[in-house]
Amino acid sequence: MIVPNPPLHILRLMGLAILAGVCFGSGPASAQAIQTSVPHAILIDVETGSVLFEKDADAPVTPASTVKVMTADVVFGELAQGRIKLDDEFTISEHAWRTGGAPARASSMFAALNSRVRVEDLIRGLVIDSGNDAAIALAEGVAGSETAFAGLMMKRGHELGLTRSVFTNPWGKDDPEQKVTPREMTILAAHVIATYPDYYKYFGEKEFTWNKIRQTNRNPLLTMDIGADGLKTGNIDASGFGLVGSAVQNGQRLILALYGATTAKERAEEARKLFLWAFRSFSSKSLFSADETIGYAKVYGGASFEAPLVAGREVKALVPRVGGEKFTGRIVYNGPLIAPVEAGKEVARLKIFRGAVEVLDLPLKTQEAVEVGSLPRRAMGAGLEYVGGLFRKYVGSKIDSKYVANQ
Missing domain, CATH: 2.60.410.10 (D-Ala-D-Ala carboxypeptidase, C-terminal domain)
Structure with missing residues (x-):
């Protein structure tokens, strides 16, 4: 026409x-050929870009802590450009400590007020412990404030073609304006994995100890025998239980984003079911x-x-x-x-x-x-x-x- x-x-x-x-x-x-109880999901094959399963994957959803994948991406970009180094130290401000640390009674790496923490340790606190204090400290160290860092998140999103996602804070605070789509989160995850393999490895570490507090990785897929190697979970009242995860079997990498599970158990079981189904059901053409x-x-x-x-x-x-x-x-x-x-x-x-x-x-x-x-x-x-x-x-x-x- x-x-x-x-x-x-x-x-x-x-x-x-x-x-x-x-x-x-x-x-x-x-x-x-398969269904899922979660309301929003998409599963892609990275090499071919094939979508293997999707369910309402373009709906705007509240990301909760899965937004920390974008936080990590911005930090990895700063490292790659040489603007910061893994051994640089950022200060845990009162805002980071009070809003995201122990007093907040939410996910935290339990960094001490006014302490100085290496960037590499903050990254581990971010992606293993899902530390809100780590996210805020990284944002303040890189950009001076959460607001300025959110501007970098939006800039990176536009560069990656994430036209439907809006980023307003680096740690997943409930904000009605902060929205992502499951499809765009798989695009972001694929970018992180392909662009920063030396830094992506932190997502797959099974535990991290800071301030004498040992925490295991919050990603339930890492303990399953499905080849999972990283990315993030999230949960707040506005989002339900969400996950952006990746797994590799026989050289084939799949990425899954799902949102809206009612329990952590449902999130883990549905994710595992979709990964296993896809690995068993498809061949490359x-x-x-x-x-x-x-x-x-x-x-x-x-x-x-x-x-x-x-x-x-x-x-x-x-x-x-x-x-x-x-x-x-x-x-x-x-x-x-x-x-x-x-x-x-x-x-x-x-x-x-x-x-x-x-x-x-x-x-x-x-x-x-x-x-x-x-x-x-x-x-x-x-x-x-x-x-x-x-x-x-x-x-x-x-x-x-x-x-x-x-x-």
Whole structure:
């Protein structure tokens, strides 16, 4: 569907490649093969980006202490940039001690008032003990105040494309404005794991002792035999019991975010159930090679009327080992593109669905440049665009409506 000043456009994949290449059985797409009692959840495979399970994953939820994943990410970024060091010491202010320490009777590393604590120990207090005092001390040490640090959290969120999440404090205090989505928390977790492997290891440490107080890691997955290696839990009255966790088996890493469990037991059991189901139920399938043409974007005013699109890397998805689910796909872009078009420019996105679940959303780039066409060719293109645009608007809307109805 291409019209003058067009909105978002949807084209079917060239040759129905996904339908032909990854179709199991002839029946209609089935519902997800597992259910969960928690109201919000999403489980992704990191290598392929495949969504293996989701349930209301884009709803805004109160993060509670899972927000400390973002706190850690900002601190890790400061370490990576050399602006702070692990051996630097930050002071436990009265605000950090009174609001997040022992007097608050909440999760704390029990750092003493006015003591100076190494950044590395504060990180352990943050991710192992879920210490609110550690979170506040890190925020004040890095940015001068919680408010300023929240600005860094928002900046990092925007850089990572977390468009629906709002960060207002580093420790998970109940604030009606502080909201995240489960989907965006998996994006954040994947970023932390991939970008800061030397610091991510702290999330997996099973215990930490400070001020002669030994505390075990609050992540229940670490004591289960499922390959879990880190990230955070959270719980306040406004959030229920939540978790962002990661596990690895046979080189495959999965990340789960779930929110709204009614008890810690339900949170742990549902998380374990989803991880085990996913590890047992899916295998990897190659859909397109790195340089394979996946589809075309229309070009206005060019020497060619179309620009071939590629992913630039192998496109893989996790598919059910058994079952009858079909994969469908579409290419989404704002178009037509206006010549000249550079080679290697990201201009579209490939969206792949397993049944009603969007399992992949990847950028597509132009495979080759499209130069400005000659005057006669531009005139012919304008005529074809006008006539063809009217036809494609009508046919395209029918295809889109049918597609949406089938979801």
